[in-house]
Amino acid sequence: MGFLDNSGDIILDAVLTDLGRKRLAEGNGNFNISKFAFGDDEIDYGLYDKNNPSGSAYFDINILQTPVLEAMTNNMSSMKSRLISYAENDLLYLPVIVPATTIGGSGYYSGLSSYIVLVDEETVNSLTTTNNSLDAGLLNGYRPDLGTNMIRTDQGLNTDEISDQVAISSKLLETQYFVQIDNRFASLMPNGGNTSLSPSSIDDDNIATYIVTLNSATRSGANIVSNIAPGAASDIDGPRGTRTEMKLASTLNLKTSTSLFNQLGTNGTTAITSGTQTLAAANYKFIDSTLRVSGVSTGYTVDIAVRFVKKTS
Amino acid sequence: MATSFKTFDPTKDSVVSRNLLHEAIPITGTIVSGTYSDNNIKNYSHGMFQSVYDYPFLSSSANHIFDLTAGYSAGSEVSGTSATHVQNSKKINIYNQMAQVLAGFNAQGAVREFDEDGDLTGGTKIEEAYFINVTRLLSKDEIKKGSFTLTLGVNADYTNPFAQTINITDASGSNGFKVNSPAGEYGILFAKNGTGTPMSAHGTNGTAVGLLYYQAGVAVLSSSAFDSLLSVPVSMSRTEGVASHPSASVNAILSSSAISGNCDALRHRTENLLFNNTIELNSTVYFCRANNTDFNYSANPTYLSSSKMVVKTDSTDEPVTYVTAVGLYSADNELLAVAKLSEPLKKTPATEFTARVRLDY
Numbered sequence: 191m192g193f194l195d196n197s198g199d200i201i202l203d204a205v206l207t208d209l210g211r212k213r214l215a216e217g218n219g220n221f222n223i224s225k226f227a228f229g230d231d232e233i234d235y236g237l238y239d240k241n242n243p244s245g246s247a248y249f250d251i252n253i254l255q256t257p258v259l260e261a262m263t264n265n266m267s268s269m270k271s272r273l274i275s276y277a278e279n280d281l282l283y284l285p286v287i288v289p290a291t292t293i294g295g296s297g298y299y300s301g302l303s304s305y306i307v308l309v310d311e312e313t314v315n316s317l318t319t320t321n322n323s324l325d326a327g328l329l330n331g332y333r334p335d336l337g338t339n340m341i342r343t344d345q346g347l348n349t350d351e352i353s354d355q356v357a358i359s360s361k362l363l364e365t366q367y368f369v370q371i372d373n374r375f376a377s378l379m380p381n382g383g384n385t386s387l388s389p390s391s392i393d394d395d396n397i398a399t400y401i402v403t404l405n406s407a408t409r410s411g412a413n414i415v416s417n418i419a420p421g422a423a424s425d426i427d428g429p430r431g432t433r434t435e436m437k438l439a440s441t442l443n444l445k446t447s448t449s450l451f452n453q454l455g456t457n458g459t460t461a462i463t464s465g466t467q468t469l470a471a472a473n474y475k476f477i478d479s480t481l482r483v484s485g486v487s488t489g490y491t492v493d494i495a496v497r498f499v500k501k502t503s
Numbered sequence: 504m505a506t507s508f509k510t511f512d513p514t515k516d517s518v519v520s521r522n523l524l525h526e527a528i529p530i531t532g533t534i535v536s537g538t539y540s541d542n543n544i545k546n547y548s549h550g551m552f553q554s555v556y557d558y559p560f561l562s563s564s565a566n567h568i569f570d571l572t573a574g575y576s577a578g579s580e581v582s583g584t585s586a587t588h589v590q591n592s593k594k595i596n597i598y599n600q601m602a603q604v605l606a607g608f609n610a611q612g613a614v615r616e617f618d619e620d621g622d623l624t625g626g627t628k629i630e631e632a633y634f635i636n637v638t639r640l641l642s643k644d645e646i647k648k649g650s651f652t653l654t655l656g657v658n659a660d661y662t663n664p665f666a667q668t669i670n671i672t673d674a675s676g677s678n679g680f681k682v683n684s685p686a687g688e689y690g691i692l693f694a695k696n697g698t699g700t701p702m703s704a705h706g707t708n709g710t711a712v713g714l715l716y717y718q719a720g721v722a723v724l725s726s727s728a729f730d731s732l733l734s735v736p737v738s739m740s741r742t743e744g745v746a747s748h749p750s751a752s753v754n755a756i757l758s759s760s761a762i763s764g765n766c767d768a769l770r771h772r773t774e775n776l777l778f779n780n781t782i783e784l785n786s787t788v789y790f791c792r793a794n795n796t797d798f799n800y801s802a803n804p805t806y807l808s809s810s811k812m813v814v815k816t817d818s819t820d821e822p823v824t825y826v827t828a829v830g831l832y833s834a835d836n837e838l839l840a841v842a843k844l845s846e847p848l849k850k851t852p853a854t855e856f857t858a859r860v861r862l863d864y
Contacts, residue, residue: 210839229828489802
């Protein structure tokens with residue numbers, strides 16, 4: 191993947207993504223382009239020097255010299271950050287999405303900036319005798335309906351320059367999210383529910399996309415997206431927006447087979463502990479993956495590290 | 504309400520177009536006849552044809568550029584079953600195969616012979632022919648009509664072939680092509696004097712000497728190009744002329760040499776081959792319009808520091824973003840195509856632009 195020649199006129203280097211080619215090959219009308227977005231993946235806005243003594247013409251001189259990479263065909267690797275349209279030009283703060291790790295039940299596993307999903311009954315039983323009580327960051331992938339640990343994200347203005355008692359502007363409130371996870375490893379389940387959601391699509395790389403909406407109850411009656419009240423506990427410092435709360439149900443393949451662990455995984459390197467229970471490093475394998483949460487309207491994306499663990503001996 | 508997607512208006516934001524692109528394909532004779540000591544020539548154990556590459560074919564850099572073969576009809580005077588008729592059945596099979604595909608069948612179901620002027624009701628037939636099958640890599644969708652030129656060395660002396668040449672072109676191709684072939688359109692190949700005057704006379708366009716099938720990418724060259732067309736028939740294998748060694752005439756060689764030997768002889772007398780190909784490009788152009796109120800903010804993590812935009816000091820400052828990519832999405836937000844700009848494009852509320860993204864099929 192080289193850089194594009196930027197010595198002359200602006201050119202556009204366009205390619206179909208692998209998913210686009212797949213949809214085209216299916217020949218059933220699924221290749222139907224209906225909307226577009228602009229992206230700025232290569233841009234480091236930290237290079238914007240609004241105090242440059244040479245004047246405003248030099249504020250973005252470094253940004254404009256950024257070389258642009260050729261188009262990639264992997265649909266998951268392109269357009270990671272999109273440009274956003276707001277009707278107002280006077281916005282100074284924009285909302286972000288952060289993993290809510292300081293609130294009870296959704297902290298990372300100690301020592302890892304990651305959640306650990308225990309994929310089968312034997313692995314869960316090696317770390318708890320009740321199926322309900324696991325240390326923070328350990329998720330029961332075998333029976334997600336048991337226990338209180340979950341993955342949680344908070345959305346809002348993450349600044350201490352605006353009081354957290356102020357309600358977030360409705361135009362900055364995210365009401366719908368894309369949640370993406372590798373469909374070979376897990377499916378999405380709402381906190382408080384006992385039934386996995388159905389993905390809205392699964393791409394050629396087995397990435398399942400779920401669309402979850404504010405106050406939209408799932409089949410099991412639980413919501414994934416809810417409002418955060420002003421001033422409520424949150425990892426957002428300023429005005430709060432919405433929160434997602436979800437669990438991951440490991441797939442039947444991960445529960446019953448070690449093939450994916452042998453193919454994609456690694457032998458354990460450190461012991462995993464929960465209360466007084468320990469799963470020794472030599473006794474498990476793990477696969478590192480990512481859960482991606484993106485705001486549909488605000489476009490902000492956060493990747494959350496997830497480690498799938500299976501006891502092997 | 505914020506949004507990062509903008510829906511196309513199908514009535515004005517996309518257009519389907521069809522364009523014909525042409526590439527000039529010059530094949531110099533040295534590639535065909537000796538630059539690589541024939542390491543770019545591939546012969547097969549079946550002996551039915553010979554492949555020509557633009558580089559020694561054992562290299563992964565080599566491209567297959569055309570195939571050569573030769574044949575004659577069962578009724579040809581050079582056909583026969585004696586021991587001196589080498590690969591007689593294979594040559595007839597090649598001729599019939601090419602004729603079946605390119606000239607088709609008559610009302611009785613018999614394979615038509617190639618007709619010199621394209622009038623299938625009668626006239627002179629091409630009974631002995633060389634076939635130049637250009638690969639799709641070069642011909643693409645078709646050979647551009649009126650662009651074909653094949654220069655052959657027709658000096659009587661085999662060892663000095665290019666002292667006299669003829670140019671074979673589809674001179675009338677651009678407006679005089681035929682459509683009565685099952686393999687698409689074809690034109691008549693005409694020969695004119697190149698270097699010297701090997702032909703004593705010819706018409707304005709030249710003298711008919713073969714057929715060129717544009718979509719199939721096949722040139723059918725009559726053996727008369729080396730014989731009756733010329734004042735002095737050429738030798739296909741010897742320094743001495745045909746007059747003293749009739750066994751070296753083109754028809755004698757067609758009969759007594761293997762197909763590969765005939766292909767070698769043709770390559771030896773090929774000085775240049777030049778044509779333009781045609782690529783039919785069907786495109787959909789999407790006009791991605793960024794109006795003044797669109798796309799002035801970014802979800803790029805570096806755009807914010809503690810949720811505050813790094814490109815603004817006060818709320819009254821203009822927001823600014825820099826576009827590097829355009830994503831085309833399905834209705835359910837699947838990224839189907841992506842286009843990258845060669846340099847970042849500044850977008851503010853004071854600017855508008857339209858990115859024109861073309862997808863070719």
